[in-house]
Amino acid sequence: MPIDITMPRLSDTMEKGTIIKWHVAAGDEVTAGDVLADVETDKATMEMQSFDDGTVEQISVAEGEAVDVGTVVAILLEEDEEPGSQPETPSSPAAAPSQPVEAAPAAADPAPAAAPAAAVQTRSGHLRITPVARRLAEEHGVDPSTLVGSGPAGRIVKRDVLAAVGAGAETRSSVPPSAAPAPMTPTSATTSAPASVPAPQVIQATPVSEDQSQLQVIAVPGALQSFEQPLTGMRQTIAARLVESSQTIPHYQVSMALDVEPLLALRKSLNEQLAGTGSKISVNDLLVRACALAMYANPLMNASWGGESIVYHGAVNIGVAVALPDERGGGLVVATIRDADRKSIRVISAETRALSEKARTRGLTVEEMADSTFTISNLGMFGITDFTAIINPPNSAILAVGSALEKPVVRNGELVVGHEMTVTLSNDHRVVDGATAAKYLVSLREIIENPAQILV
Amino acid sequence: MSRTIEFRDALREAMSDEMRKDPKVFLIGEEVAQYDGAYKVSRGMLDEFGPSRIIDTPISETGFAGLGIGAAMMGLRPIVEFMSWSFSLVAADQILNNAPKMLYMSGGQFQVPIVFRGNDGAGGQLGSTHSWCVESLYANVPGLKIVIPSDPYDAKGLLTAAIRDPDPVFCLESERMLSMTGEVPEEAYELPIGKAVIRRPGTDCTVVSFGRPVHFCMAAAEILAKEGIDIEVIDGRSVKPLDIDTIAESVRRTNSCVVVDQSWSFASVGSEVAAEVHRVCFDDLDNHVHRVHSDDVPAPYAHNLEAEMLPNERKICEAVRSVTYNA
Numbered sequence: 102m103p104i105d106i107t108m109p110r111l112s113d114t115m116e117k118g119t120i121i122k123w124h125v126a127a128g129d130e131v132t133a134g135d136v137l138a139d140v141e142t143d144k145a146t147m148e149m150q151s152f153d154d155g156t157v158e159q160i161s162v163a164e165g166e167a168v169d170v171g172t173v174v175a176i177l178l179e180e181d182e183e184p185g186s187q188p189e190t191p192s193s194p195a196a197a198p199s200q201p202v203e204a205a206p207a208a209a210d211p212a213p214a215a216a217p218a219a220a221v222q223t224r225s226g227h228l229r230i231t232p233v234a235r236r237l238a239e240e241h242g243v244d245p246s247t248l249v250g251s252g253p254a255g256r257i258v259k260r261d262v263l264a265a266v267g268a269g270a271e272t273r274s275s276v277p278p279s280a281a282p283a284p285m286t287p288t289s290a291t292t293s294a295p296a297s298v299p300a301p302q303v304i305q306a307t308p309v310s311e312d313q314s315q316l317q318v319i320a321v322p323g324a325l326q327s328f329e330q331p332l333t334g335m336r337q338t339i340a341a342r343l344v345e346s347s348q349t350i351p352h353y354q355v356s357m358a359l360d361v362e363p364l365l366a367l368r369k370s371l372n373e374q375l376a377g378t379g380s381k382i383s384v385n386d387l388l389v390r391a392c393a394l395a396m397y398a399n400p401l402m403n404a405s406w407g408g409e410s411i412v413y414h415g416a417v418n419i420g421v422a423v424a425l426p427d428e429r430g431g432g433l434v435v436a437t438i439r440d441a442d443r444k445s446i447r448v449i450s451a452e453t454r455a456l457s458e459k460a461r462t463r464g465l466t467v468e469e470m471a472d473s474t475f476t477i478s479n480l481g482m483f484g485i486t487d488f489t490a491i492i493n494p495p496n497s498a499i500l501a502v503g504s505a506l507e508k509p510v511v512r513n514g515e516l517v518v519g520h521e522m523t524v525t526l527s528n529d530h531r532v533v534d535g536a537t538a539a540k541y542l543v544s545l546r547e548i549i550e551n552p553a554q555i556l557v
Numbered sequence: 558m559s560r561t562i563e564f565r566d567a568l569r570e571a572m573s574d575e576m577r578k579d580p581k582v583f584l585i586g587e588e589v590a591q592y593d594g595a596y597k598v599s600r601g602m603l604d605e606f607g608p609s610r611i612i613d614t615p616i617s618e619t620g621f622a623g624l625g626i627g628a629a630m631m632g633l634r635p636i637v638e639f640m641s642w643s644f645s646l647v648a649a650d651q652i653l654n655n656a657p658k659m660l661y662m663s664g665g666q667f668q669v670p671i672v673f674r675g676n677d678g679a680g681g682q683l684g685s686t687h688s689w690c691v692e693s694l695y696a697n698v699p700g701l702k703i704v705i706p707s708d709p710y711d712a713k714g715l716l717t718a719a720i721r722d723p724d725p726v727f728c729l730e731s732e733r734m735l736s737m738t739g740e741v742p743e744e745a746y747e748l749p750i751g752k753a754v755i756r757r758p759g760t761d762c763t764v765v766s767f768g769r770p771v772h773f774c775m776a777a778a779e780i781l782a783k784e785g786i787d788i789e790v791i792d793g794r795s796v797k798p799l800d801i802d803t804i805a806e807s808v809r810r811t812n813s814c815v816v817v818d819q820s821w822s823f824a825s826v827g828s829e830v831a832a833e834v835h836r837v838c839f840d841d842l843d844n845h846v847h848r849v850h851s852d853d854v855p856a857p858y859a860h861n862l863e864a865e866m867l868p869n870e871r872k873i874c875e876a877v878r879s880v881t882y883n884a
Contacts, residue, residue, distance in 0.1 A: 231843045233812045252844075252882050259812055259843040260882070 104153050104177040106137065108162075110170045111149075115142045119167040119341055120174060122332075128254045129157045137175065141341060155179045164332070165340045167348075230257040237262045335425075335432040346494050350406075351530040354489045357542040359549045361505045361522045367552045371446075384505065384522075385421070385479050386450040390555050392477060392500060393417045393441035395544040402541045403474045405495040406531045412495075417442040420473030420493055421453055423460045434460050435493055437473045446556060477502060487523035497532040498541075501525040559742040565598045565735040567709035568674075571716035572599070572636055574745040576606055579634060582720060583610040585621050586638030586675075595640045596676070596735050618648035622673070626656045629671040634720060639675030642729060643689040656725040657700030672719045674728035677705070678769060678819050679856050679863055681733060688856035688863075692729060692767065693820035696797045696829070702750055703796040705729045705768035709739035711794060714748030722750060729796075731769045751798035755807065759789035762877050763807040765830055766817035767793045770868050774817055777873035788815075788877055796826050801833045808834055812843040813880045817868045822850040847876040 108118045119141040125131055136148045137157075155177040162174040230238075230245050234257050238245040243265050250257035332340070364387055371382045396403045396417050405412040420435040436456035438449055459465060476493040481504040490501040503523040510519035524545070528538045548554055562570075576582045583606075584599060590613040593600040603611045614621040618639065625635035639645045645652055652673055659667045679688040696703055704719055704726060706712040712730070719726035756771060757778055766774045771792045778788050789807050793800060808814045814834050818827030831846035849868040857863050878884040 232840045233843045236840050258882050 102179065103158060104155060104179065105173045106149075106151070106175040106177055108140070108168050108170050108172045108174055109149060111140060111142045111147045115170060117167045117169055118142055119345070120162050120164050121146055121337055121341055122164055123160060125157045125160075125175075126254075127157050127160055130254065131155060131157060131177070149174075151177070153177055153179070164337065165344055167345065228257070229255055231259065234259050234262045237266075241266045333430050333432070335430065335434075339432055342494065343491050346491050350492050350494065352489075352492060352527050353530055353535070353538075354525050354527050355535065355538045355542060356487060356523055356525040357546060358521045358523050359546050360510065361520045361549060364549055364552045365505060365520055367555075375447075380447050380450060382446060382450050383453075384481065385477070385502070386446055386453060387552065387555055388477060388479070388500075388502060388549075389419045389421065389438055389441050389449050389453065390444070390446055391545060391548045391552070392475060393419050394548055394555065395541060396442065396475070398544045399537065399541040401533055401537050402498055404497055404532055405474070406497065406529055411532055414474045416440055416472075416474065418472050418474045420470075420476035420496070421457070422476060422478040422490075422493075423457045426461055429461070434465055435470055435473060435476055436460055436465060437470060439472070476500070481505060481522065487525050489525050490527050492527055492529055497529040498538070499527045501527065558744075559740045561738050562709060562741050563735065564706075564709045564712050564730070564737045564739070565596060565600075567713035567739075567741045568598050568716055568730065569600065569602065570741070570743075571713045571720065571745075573602060573605065575634075575717060575720045576602075576610060578745075581632065582634045582636065583612065583628075584636045584638065585612040585614060585625055587614055587616060587640050589613060589638050594638070596732055598638070598735070618644050619651055622648035622651040623655070625671050625673075626651055626659070626669060629656075629669045629725075630659060630667040634670050634672075636672045636674065636720060639673060641680070641683075641687055641689070641732075642675050642677040642691045643683075643687045645673065645675065645691065646689065652725075652727075653695065653698050653701075657698050660724070661700060668723050669725050670723045671725050672716070672722075672728055673725070674716065674719075674730060676732040676735075677729035678731050678733070679851075679867060680731070682858055682860055682863060683856075684858045685855035690820040690851065691727075692796050693818070693825035693827075695727060696826055697824070700725065702726045702798065703729060704750055704794060705796060706794070707734070707768050707771040707792050709737060709741045711748060711792075713741050714746050715750070715794065717745055718747040718750050721747065726750065729768060734769055748794065751795045751800055753791050753793045753795070753800035753803040755789060755803070756792045757788070757790040759787040759811070761786050761811055762788045762813045762815060762881050763791060763804065763811045764788050764815045764817060764873065764877065765791045765793060765804055766868075767796055767826065768819065770817045770819050773868060773870050774873055777870045777877065780870060780874050781877055784878075784883070786877060786881060786883060793830075799826075799830065799833065801830075801837060804830065804834060805837045808838045809841045812841055814838075814842070814846045815849060815873065815876045815880055816846060817849045817873055817876075819851055819868055821853050822848060823853070825850060844880045844882065847880040849873050849876045 111118065121139040121141045123138045124136050131137065131151045132154045133152055135151045137151050138149045139146050140149045157175060158178045159176045160174070161176070162168050162172070168174065228245055229250060231252070235245060237259060238248070241262065243262055245257055245262070248257050248261050248265055249255070251261050252258040361384070364384065368382055368384060368387060375381065400413055401411070403414050403417055405414065416439065418437050418439045419441040420437050422433055422435050425432045425434065436453070438444070438452055441449055444452070456465065456469060459469070473493065473496060476496050476499040478490045478499060479502040480488060481502055484504050486506065487503040488501050490499045492499050501524065505520045505522045507518055508521040509516055510521065512519065524542070526538050526542055572582070572584060584602065588595045589599045590603040590608060590611045593603070599611065622637055622645070625637040628635050656669050656671055659669045677692065678690045692703055692705065695701065702722065702724060704715040706715045706728070716728055719728050757775060759778070764774045771790065774790045778790055781788055789811055791804055791807055804814070816827040816830045818825055818830070820826060822828065827848040827850055831848055834846050835842070849872045851868060852866045854866065857866055875884070
């Protein structure tokens, strides 16, 4: 009997679990106690272990997906069980569908349906291939990634390469992964072929190389390559958290164009006075404090959805989204400026700069990213006029800040050149209604357009 | 001129030939003289060489092993017979602590040209304490050599080489093979210690073994041949030094390897061969080296259980099928 592996209840209050990462793939053998996946619960990320020995037949829930406790997340075959005894489930996210395989440049032939294409890759993304098979493939100019392995868990073994060489790379191994009962059939092919490891030069003159050259004629080298990049831990966290936020929080947005002429003038003046001190105030620094101060009149904007209650926070901790450089794998983190309403602009500026620098070079500690009550995401430096952001839970709102643009504005009945910045507030409608969000933006505008109060 | 003789006769011929040629060679052990040997290996030797060179001892392995080592240090070439290698355990201090280290510890002053020989492995319902395979245990010690003949021809050639060797050589025989017959030349000859031989050429899998299990491998080869799997059987002949070159040459052709070793698996001859094959043949392997050992239990007394505990044909076949992806 195939064994259903279900989402376990890993804490008393757990109702749903999110598969953060699968540690096994279809075709992998597991023994009781092996870690199958990392599961994020309402409390923590925990390991989901196998209670049985067997082979993973199917993964039913994709990484990042949250499912109810008790939902079947994978199916395990016991020893000696044939795969396929379970009806096919259409959504098998972990197993690569046949479409991408056919689209692969070297795959001129359809992949045998019996062999799961995903089994060729180990969970670390490496090709599962024996050393001699790899060497023979290299010698004969066969791209091993086009082969389907007949060994355990789809391992590509010598006979798979020799079969591809013998057939001019037109047919893949005819040996299905579990042709156990009749060893004679696969063996006869095996035993005749490798009688002597063929000299590479001789074989390279066979039709294989012709096929290769044809492929090379057709192939136009492109600037981009198709490949799969295994997820970094950060990418998994971003994916999991934002999917959760986007799916569970009823988002809506309100936007407002702010006249930032006075703010820019203030910044210019401040920086002139601070010249030589090492301090340099950014628009964002001023925004951080402005957003914090605007909470005083709108405390609900600083609150969180508590399920059974609205949780108001006494501290105003402003999260600042920091993009990480591509060399370090990209991604973003949110650095927390604690008590931003009670800190001077110079302190906020210094803290933001220090945390951003640390995030980009060494990474932030959990402490440095925790406890934000409101978040600012600023893409103004890229010339973005306006955009919407996804709320950073447990915040109830996030402010998306666009660029300060020169615009024709009407001032005192006259058309003049002014600076406008569009800010878009994404809100959790469970906590913040539209009027509340609008009032907050009005408060924020009042502060931004009369920026001296940011300094006191 | 060769004729067909028993394994035990081949051993005796090696000893007698060397004793005739070299007056420094003598044989000492329990019942080797008046009783003609517990297993009749030394039959007639007392008559030919007399009691000063064919010496009966009390049941005191530590004593006569030490006596042999002392004699070797002083220039004689003793052959010390253990009725069973199981009994050599009580002489461990002599054979492991003194004989192999003396040359080193004496700064090269005392060579120890000694042979220890006797029956090794499950002899057939001898029980846990008398069924020892000592090769893995002893091969761990530097300064000694271990040969394991698997037929009469090798028995004579390897024992002759052992007697002539300037260092301690352990010759591991088997009471299950003493009556085995084979073609053996009348004249004296030497088989080089540390050189393996291919018993059966094959293309699909290299099966390496030593001593009696070589015959299990040959039987398994017949079964596997009927399934279309053609194995190459290598008889290591020497455990130490190990002829990794011959093994590697074969593995480079077959791309897979099974080691069949009658000792227990942990830190064994089998694990050593596997480690070496992985080291020198990594890029030639189509699977990790598989090992077949005696089960990790004391040898059972019951006949059927003892047969099941050993690295038998069935286990060898299973390992070969698995390593060649035919399981």
